[in-house]
Every structure is written in structure tokens, then in C-alpha cells.
Amino acid sequence: MTPFDYARAADTADALRQGAVAGTAYLGGGTNLVDLMRETVARPARLVDVSTLPAAIDETADGGLTIGAAVRNTALAEHPAVRARYPLLSRAILAGASAQIRNMATVGGNLLQRTRCTYFYDTDGSRCNKREPGAGCDAREGFNRIHAVLGASDACVATHPSDMCVALAALDATVHVAGPGGARTIPFADLHRLPGDRPDRDTHLDPGELVTAVALPPLPDGARSTYRKVRDRASYAFALVSVAAVLELEGDRIRHVRIAFGGVAHKPWRAATAEAALLGAAATRQAFLDAAAAEFADARPLRDNAFKPALATRTLAAVLEDLSTGVAA
Template sequence: MKPVSYLRARSVEEAAAAHGGREEARYLGGGTNLVDLMKLGVERPEVLVDITRLPLGRVEERPDGSVCVGATVRNSDLAAHPLIRERHPLVSQAVLSGASGQLRNMATTGGNLLQRTRCAYFQDLSKPCNKRVPGSGCAAIDGVNHNHAVLGHSPHCVATNPSDLSVALAAVDAVVELTGPGGHRTVPVTEFHRLPGEHPERDTVIRPGELITGVVLPPLPAGAVSRYRKARERASYAFALASVAAVLQVRDGEIRHVGIAFGGLAHRPWRARRAEAALLGARPGTEAFAQAVHAELDAAQPLRDNAYKVSLARDLATQVLDSLTTSA
């Protein structure tokens, strides 16, 4: 057995100091992903810094109308919170579409953003994986890849990001708040996760020792409506084959605000900037939505077994946007 040191931090500053940016240290929240990876031998930390008692477990409105979600807010509490259900229903829908009730009772907001890919080759120590062992290769490229990326992948990694919550947060331009050895900073959710490039072992732009302390959801434009939908291989407790988070504001017959993000298609939540640009100022309708989404997904590069994801994501996004027009 490998010995592991354990510390329960009493403050954010104590947690950051205990972690110290060391490669062998990990923050422990709900543990729903980290503990599983430790059991598999994928993660082998020498130091665990327990952050569950830090004062980061609240959902609060700020004076500018934004909503701050503390990093240790449990997924179940986030999905049920009145502020989230009223102002950001797509966030509640995204959380409820992921995992089981038992897991949501343990999983945290910060941990959800930091969860690792569910690629089977990443979790199998007998197979090469550049994300787990840089330079060892990517077994998924020529292996079983029907659940893998069609956008933004590289010759080094074709894994997808598993988070439902991150997709919804990307669509609403949420911001991640971080504290670490270098002090405090904020990063837009759309820039928090990385594409694999030549360094797929780096999932996010988080710096050594940094701790997520909260996520800030800005107020949506007046009259905007939102929705999250997910396609998966079974009715529940499954990761997305493709998912869509969308925000839409229609005024005077024109689209005045739109935010679209895809899940299950890339190494990070995929913000559909090209589709959004095509829709701004346009009249809403199925044809306009389909053309805009098609333009976005034209950049897709499917692997041998996952070309179906392109049409699946296109149809899913068009349906979601159509449904929001009915609601707007």
C-alpha cells in the first residue's frame, strides 16, 4: 500500500499552503472522481488536502445581479436552489442529467469542473494514454472511439470532457474564481478547460496549487430563456454522446442574444461562436437554426466510429433552439 498524508484545511489560505503546488498533492472535495481514479491507480497522490469544511458552500446573489456558487456546494443543492432554478434553469437541468442522486449528494461544484475524462484507455493502466503518461501514445485513435471527440482533438488525444455542468456554465459566460500561491484570479469558463494540443495531460489552465473557490453566473438579458438537453446511450446515469446548452433572447422578432455550447464533442465544452454570430440579428426559425449549427459543425473531424455525433449534435441543437423560440 502507498501511504497518503491527509490534512483537513480550516481556511482557503491553509489549504493552498498545504497543497503548495506539489505534483503529488490533491484537493479532496466530494471525492466522486478522485477516489475512483485512486482505486484504479490512475491517481496516486501522496497528500490529500480536505476542503469540505471550507466556507465555500453557499449560493449567493451579488449586488450586480450575478449569482456566486461556492466551490463546495453539492450538486444536489445547486440543482434545487431557487436562484438557480429561477434565473439559470439550464444549470439545474444540466446537473440533474448527470450521475445518480447519491453521487449528486456528494459531488461538488468545483469538483465537477475538474473531473477527468471517462475515456476507457485513460482509466486502463495497461493501455497507452498521453493524458495519463505523456508521450506513451493514444490508444483511442485507432481503438474503440465511438464516444470520443469530433472537434478540437489532436494526434495526441481524442478524449472528451465529461462534465454536464461545465457546458451549461459555458453557455451563460460564467467565470471561475481561483485562489492559489500566486493570489486570487478569475478565468472565464470558456477558457478554463483546454484543448489537448501537444499536452493532453493538462485538462485546464489551473496553476499548480490553485483552488477553485467559486463560480459566478452573470445575469442573463431580460426575457432570455435557456435549456440543456443531453443524448446518451441509456436513459440515465450515462455521460453525454452529445449535449447542448443554449440561451436565447428574442425581441421584436429578432435574436438579440444567443449563447450555445456543446458537450460530448471535444476536450472541453465547445462554445459555438460561429453559430452564435450567424444567428445574432436573424429571425428565429428552424431553417436559420439548422444553417447556423451546420456552419459550426462543419469544422468537425470525426474518427472512424463517431461520425454520428455530428448529425446528433446538429439535430439536438436545432430542436433545443426551436423549443426556446416557443418559450421566448
């Protein structure tokens, strides 16, 4: 591990002041950043610890929630309002990691965790444009079972690893950030980037900006939501495919639907094409299958992950069937 300086922020203003120094990284629970530092993938000269900043989950006037960036994942998953009104979020967090990791990991850190691509972590012999721009991408012709089938580029085929972020994408969350230029809000769908020719940039955050909170709008009355993760083993593997969905019916027709996929792209993938196809349609398995097929019509599978579009299609159909019949929350 490369030597570094360490400081603990007294408050948000202090964090921003210290974070403005070149080579500084913000440290939350450290469950991803410390791993990257051990592997010398990340080599910050200075860490500013923001894990002790205010960590509250507050009700909003419209019936939503505001979640502080320093809230631990366990606290968020177990919060009564989250379990009652946003069960897909609780389920996504519980599917994402062991209790020990959830007890350390923060909401802000979860948003900013980096890919688990093997070639990204292999600093000794693998080419990776995300780690070293211009180096090349060994994953394209290497072992790419877990890699992207949507939104990838010639420069990078890595997938985003977070379960929680897939749920937040389906919930139309908003991210609150503070930075040298002041405070701003970012729709969750606009926080993460597709790789393009700059896969080293994961988000649209500016240098020195700090995530301070995530806001959840209320779900429509009568809406049900859930999260399902398909993985190679039950013991906290990263998703091959995951689905976060919100569904509201009016009779046998779909009045409101939101869908996000994990494990298929460089960012949590909001399924706008599938949503448009389903809105107003009859809630049938064939409609669900057709909508998913439309979403993956432009998929570009690699050698080892050609199964993903079909797997995602079947998973979405199963999730929406459960929601439409009341089997899921």
C-alpha cells in the same frame, strides 16, 4: 490504491499552505478523484480535504450569483434562484449523475473532473497520452464512439465528461481561484484546455491553485434557457452530445444567443461560430440547422463517431425551436 497522507483544511489559507507541497491534490466530494486513485490513474502522495470550506450561494448586486466551490451539486440544482433564473444549470446537474453522487459532488470538483475515456482508465494495457505523456493514444484507432470531433489532436481525442460545465460555458460564468501567487478570476471559456501536445493538462490552473467560487452574471431580461443531453441510455450515461442554450428574441429575430456543446470536445465547446451566424437572424429551423452546420464544418470524426456532427446539429435545432416557441424555459 497507493498509500497517501490526508489532512483537512481549516480555511482557504490553510488549504493553499498545505496544497503547495509537491504531490498534493485537493479533495472535494471525491466522486471522481477517489475512482482515479482506486484505478491507480491518480497517485497523489497527499490529499487536502477542502469539502468543508464555506459553501454558500450568494446574490450579487447586479442580479447574478456567486457559488462557493464547496457547494454540493444537489444544493445548487435545487436552489430557488438557480431553478428560476438559470434552469439550464439545474437541468444539466440533474442529468449528470444519480442523487447519491450529486449529494457528494462539489462544484469545484465538477469543474476539475477528468475524462471517462476507457483507455485513460486502463492502466494495464492501453496507451494514453493523457495518463502518460508520450505513450500514444489507443482511442484513435480503438473504440471511439464517445470521443471528440472538434478541437482534438493527434495526441488525444478524449471528451470532457461534465454536464454542469457545459451549462456554465453557455452562462458566461467566471471562475475564482486562489493560489500561491494570489487570487485571480478566469473566464469559464478559458479554464479548460484543448489537448494539443499536452493532453495531460486539463486546465489552465497553476500548481497549487484552488478553485474557490464560480460567478454567474445575470441573464438578459426575457431570455430563456435549457439543457438537453443525448445519451445511449437514460440512466446517467455520459453524453454523446449535449446542448446548453440561452435565447432571447425581439419579435421573430434573435437578439441574444449563447450555445455550448458537450460530448464533442476535450472541453465544454462554446459555439462561437453558430452564435455569430444566428445573432440578428430570423428564428427559423433552417437558420438553426445552418448555424449548427457551420459550427461543425471543421469536425474531424473518427471511425465510430461520425454520427456526432449530424446528431449535434439536429439537437441544437430542436433545443432552439423549443426556446423560441416557449416550450422550454
